C-alpha cells in the first residue's frame with residue numbers, strides 16, 4: 470500500500486538570490502517566426518506541459534484534446550483506468566482524430582477513412598485491411614504516444630518519451646503547493662482568449678507587479694506592488710504580493726482608504742465597524758476568514774494566515790502561472806499560436822475551494838471577484854469552455870488592462886526603436902524565465 474504523506478505547509482522563507490546578470494533581453498525571440506519554430510522543436514516538445522484538468526478524464530472513456538502551437542495531443546482514460554496520451558493524428562493519412570475540447574468515447578475513429586483505435590492508443594480496426602499490400606501491423610500503427618502524469622489536479626504531458634519524471638521537473642513546486650489541495654477544488658470557469666502578443670510577453674507581464682502603477686492603477690488601494698517577496702527556484706519562481714493593504718506608494722497613515730473599504734465589504738468584512746487600521750488589517754482579515762470558515766466549511770487549516778491575505782503567485786516553466794488565494798485558484802496558461810508569433814492563446818481556469826466532501830459536486834458559490842468580474846460560476850456540472858478574441862468582449866477589468874497593454878508592447882517589439890528589454894531587479898523573474906528559456910533553446 471502506498472504510504473500517504475502528511476501535507477506540509479507552504480514554505481514562506483525567502484530563497485537565495487542567484488546572479489542573473491544585467492544584460493538586455495533580445496527582442497527577436499518575441500517576434501521571429503524562426504524562433505517560434507525552434508521553440509516547437511526544443512521547448513514545447515521537451516518540457517512537461519499542463520495539458521488540462523484531471524476532472525476531464527476522471528472516468529474510463531473520458532478524453533480531452535490539448536493543443537500547443539502546431540501540435541495536438543489526446544489525453545485519454547482507458548478501460549484499465551490508466552491515463553494515456555498520444556498525438557492527435559491518424560496513422561493512415563494524418564487527419565486529426567478529435568477537435569479541441571473534452572468528451573467521452575469508447576474508441577477514437579478517424580473521420581477520413583474510419584480507421585479506429587482503442588482508448589489506450591492501440592490499433593483496433595482498419596477498413597479493407599486486406600487492401601494494404603504492406604499490411605497494417607497493429608504493433609506499428611498504434612497512435613504515437615506522449616508521456617502523461619498527474620499532479621495538483623491537472624494532467625501534464627511531455628512529448629519527449631525520455632524526459633525526466635514530472636515530479637523531478639516540478640522541483641520545489643509540489644512541496645509549496647500541495648497545501649492548497651488543488652485536487653479538492655472545483656473548476657468553475659474556463660475560457661480561452663486569443664491575445665495580440667507573443668506568449669512570452671504574457672508570461673513576462675504576470676511575473677512582476679512593477680506594471681501595476683501603469684496598467685492597474687485601481688489595484689494600488691488594495692494590494693501592495695512594492696514590498697513583494699520574489700523567490701527564484703531555478704526554472705520556476707514565485708512572488709508573494711500582500712493584499713488588504715495599499716501600495717507603499719500611496720500609503721498614508723493607518724486609516725483605510727475608500728477603495729479598500731469597498732473591497733472589504735465586497736467580501737463581507739464589516740469594514741464600517743472596523744476599529745483597527747492598515748497595520749492590523751491583514752491579521753484581522755485572516756482571523757475573520759477563519760471564523761467564517763466554520764460556517765462555510767472551507768478548510769484553511771493547511772494554509773498560513775499570509776496565504777489568506779496575499780496573492781501567492783507561482784510560475785511553472787514554461788507557460789503556467791498560478792494566482793493562489795485561500796478561497797480560489799486562478800490557473801493562467803500562456804499558449805503559443807500555431808503560426809503567428811504575434812498572437813497567443815490565454816487560457817484562464819478558475820477553481821473554487823469547496824466544503825470538505827463536496828469536491829466534484831460543483832456546488833461552489835459563483836467565482837465572483839471584484840477584479841475579474843466573472844459571471845456566476847456554474848452551479849452544476851463542468852463550466853462550458855468559452856473562446857473569443859481580444860476586443861470581442863470584456864475579460865474583466867484586470868485582464869482587459871493587461872491585454873490592451875500587451876497588444877501595444879507587441880507592436881513596439883517590432884520597431885527599429887526597440888533594442889531589447891531593460892529589466893529591473895524587481896522584474897528578475899522575467900530574467901530568470903529567460904535564462905531557462907535560453908538553456909532549452911541553446912541560445
Ligand SMILES: [Fe+2]
Nearest residue numbers: 674684685871
Ligand atoms: Fe497585470
